[in-house]
Amino acid sequence: MNDSLSPVFAALADPTRRDMVARLTEADATVGELAKPYDVSVQAISKHLKVLEQAGLVTRVAEGHRSPVHLEAEVFELMTKWIERYRQRAEARYRRLDAVLAEMNDETTGRRSRKETA
């Protein structure tokens, strides 16, 4: 399976990681900067970053001493595509269902369908 989607969903399933992503939309940041607001060790944040990195959500270019973290927002589209595809499919189905129900209702009440009366 070419499953590039699972790691992305998994990465964003953690609130700390979602928050980090949110902050990275404002500006790149070093590991230390990213770690500051949270009540966990720098090592824990380093691990979180590895998860985001392997999901393709984030890249790092070692820059001497520090390694600034950069958000790769294109991956968002992968998810949006998936979600939208099935959301629309579901909606289409509901529309069909509504039509069928309306039809049934019209028939049992002896009324003409809207199409016919139009």
Added chain:
Amino acid sequence: MNDSLSPVFAALADPTRRDMVARLTEADATVGELAKPYDVSVQAISKHLKVLEQAGLVTRVAEGHRSPVHLEAEVFELMTKWIERYRQRAEARYRRLDAVLAEMNDETTGRRSRKETA
């Protein structure tokens, strides 16, 4: 934190569950029907359904013997909202950054900025 998002992302981080969701956009289905295509026990699928259910992605109304599973597509919007918010924020930032870089380039090359020449 009012974290209703984490369970949704977590639920969709599994390919089997994503596939079940995809299939449920076509039609409601019983647990047995859902389980058929996969090479795992019915109990495993039952567990997957509990995950989807607790994420709010799916509901079940016991109907005598069987309990048909129904997709609740509204939850999709929660995710889409989150993703779109930060995607747009990231894009806005890139636009700002591009503008700054263009400005710097113009200055070092002694050219006027596009705004001035327009």
Added chain:
DNA sequence: ATTATCCTCAACCAGATGGTTGAGGATAAA
């Protein structure tokens, strides 16, 4: 040259996750 800072790796731990098998309760069919 020494010291401090930034970061990662390794080992460990508790709890979650995804799978299994076995047992059993309710409903439907014989």
Added chain:
DNA sequence: TTTATCCTCAACCATCTGGTTGAGGATAAT
């Protein structure tokens, strides 16, 4: 009534996950 079907619960297992602490390598600052 008996039997079959659909589904869930419980116990178990291996692996993954998110956290910790400790050690250490590179780079930067004194």
